[in-house]
Amino acid sequence: MIRAAVIGLGTISAVHLDAIASNPEITLAAVCDTDEARKDQAPDGVPFYTDYCEMVRRERPDTAHVCLPHYLHYPVSRKLAEMGVHVFCEKPVALNIAEAEQFAALEAVHPEVKICICLQNRMNETTVELKRIIDSGEYGRLTGLRGFVPWYRDPEYYSRKPWRGTWAEAGGGSMINQSLHTLDLMYYLGGEVDRIHAMAGQLNDYGIEVEGDVVARMEFKNGARGLFFATNNNWTNESVQIRAALEKGVFHIEDNILYRIGPDADRQVICRAPRHEGVRFYYGASHAKMVERFRLAVETGGDDYVHVRDAVMVIRLMETIFQSAKEDRLIGVL
Ligand SMILES: NC(=O)c1ccc[n+]([C@@H]2O[C@H](COP(=O)([O-])OP(=O)(O)OC[C@H]3O[C@@H](n4cnc5c(N)ncnc54)[C@H](O)[C@@H]3O)[C@@H](O)[C@H]2O)c1
Numbered sequence: 412m413i414r415a416a417v418i419g420l421g422t423i424s425a426v427h428l429d430a431i432a433s434n435p436e437i438t439l440a441a442v443c444d445t446d447e448a449r450k451d452q453a454p455d456g457v458p459f460y461t462d463y464c465e466m467v468r469r470e471r472p473d474t475a476h477v478c479l480p481h482y483l484h485y486p487v488s489r490k491l492a493e494m495g496v497h498v499f500c501e502k503p504v505a506l507n508i509a510e511a512e513q514f515a516a517l518e519a520v521h522p523e524v525k526i527c528i529c530l531q532n533r534m535n536e537t538t539v540e541l542k543r544i545i546d547s548g549e550y551g552r553l554t555g556l557r558g559f560v561p562w563y564r565d566p567e568y569y570s571r572k573p574w575r576g577t578w579a580e581a582g583g584g585s586m587i588n589q590s591l592h593t594l595d596l597m598y599y600l601g602g603e604v605d606r607i608h609a610m611a612g613q614l615n616d617y618g619i620e621v622e623g624d625v626v627a628r629m630e631f632k633n634g635a636r637g638l639f640f641a642t643n644n645n646w647t648n649e650s651v652q653i654r655a656a657l658e659k660g661v662f663h664i665e666d667n668i669l670y671r672i673g674p675d676a677d678r679q680v681i682c683r684a685p686r687h688e689g690v691r692f693y694y695g696a697s698h699a700k701m702v703e704r705f706r707l708a709v710e711t712g713g714d715d716y717v718h719v720r721d722a723v724m725v726i727r728l729m730e731t732i733f734q735s736a737k738e739d740r741l742i743g744v745l
Pocket residue numbers: 418419420421422423424443444445446449461463478479480481483501502503529531572587588694
């Protein structure tokens with residue numbers, strides 16, 4: 412049994428609180444938000460703090476869930492590691508490559524502390540099965556991979572939480588905040604990327620700083636060709652789609668179902684993953700799995716979770732996309 416704390420009681424915290432509440436091996440020790448008005452989000456009988464350091468000193472949780480704006484992920488995680496608390500940090504690992512590498516170095520400085528980055532879509536059953544199919548070689552080698560994220564964010568999404576629209580506090584827009592999971596899966600499923608030619612821009616008229624739309628052509632080291640397309644300017648939030656072409660079969664994930672695509676475009680269901688309940692179905696339903704995997708690692712001294720070092724590559728891909736878009740040419744991954 413471990414005792415967990417949650418820092419940041421905004422949008423994503425409900426998913427973390429649910430994952431903790433549904434896990435019989437985890438007790439919620441305390442919650443924290445600098446915004447006093449969020450006190451009523453603390454479940455009955457759970458202490459609320461506005462200062463996470465004070466919370467840690469008084470409650471001594473085993474783990475702390477970092478559900479904060481992006482610019483706070485590394486500094487708050489570093490402080491928690493210094494205080495001897497295991498960290499379960501929301502994505503992204505950091506704002507940029509330099510900060511991500513500093514964060515990765517923290518794992519060596521504090522080997523007594525485990526730090527997991529919440530790239531939960533790696534644990535979706537559809538992802539696990541597609542990865543198994545690709546890695547098995549059963550259908551030959553990978554020739555093409557496409558990730559498509561057709562989402563929508565209204566103006567209030569940014570005006571309610573202004574950090575989300577700024578470079579300094581978010582580190583980007585669509586890529587770092589919405590489509591990061593899919594960009595991560597491009598690498599997780601497709602392997603190392605060699606070169607990228609990308610375009611990035613903003614098709615909405617909200618007056619925010621960060622990008623809302625990205626298209627990137629990728630050349631994988633294994634010879635496969637990739638296309639990544641993400642937008643926050645669809646008319647609604649539709650399912651992420653991932654398509655993988657292998658020499659002897661084409662596979663497709665949509666609405667949390669993995670299909671094999673037949674020669675007449677017919678779809679044979681390979682597996683169905685549960686959807687996250689409610690409006691934000693598109694988060695995927697694997698937070699609880701990742702929380703349990705981390706709990707096991709903390710309690711048994713295991714190593715099977717997404718380390719900080721495993722979460723750096725997606726930041727490299729993101730920065731390469733920005734750089735390629737700026738230079739408007741094919742460039743090597745940074
Ligand atoms: N894994 C996923 O699928 C997924 C989905 C959505 C969001 N996220 C991530 O979750 C994180 C939070 O996003 P959000 O949309 O919930 O943000 P949010 O703005 O809704 O919530 C952040 C909360 O942190 C609080 N806060 C700010 N500074 C604090 C501090 N120093 N100490 C304590 N509390 C503080 C704010 O008052 C706010 O309530 C982001 O990293 C985001 O990318 C992940």
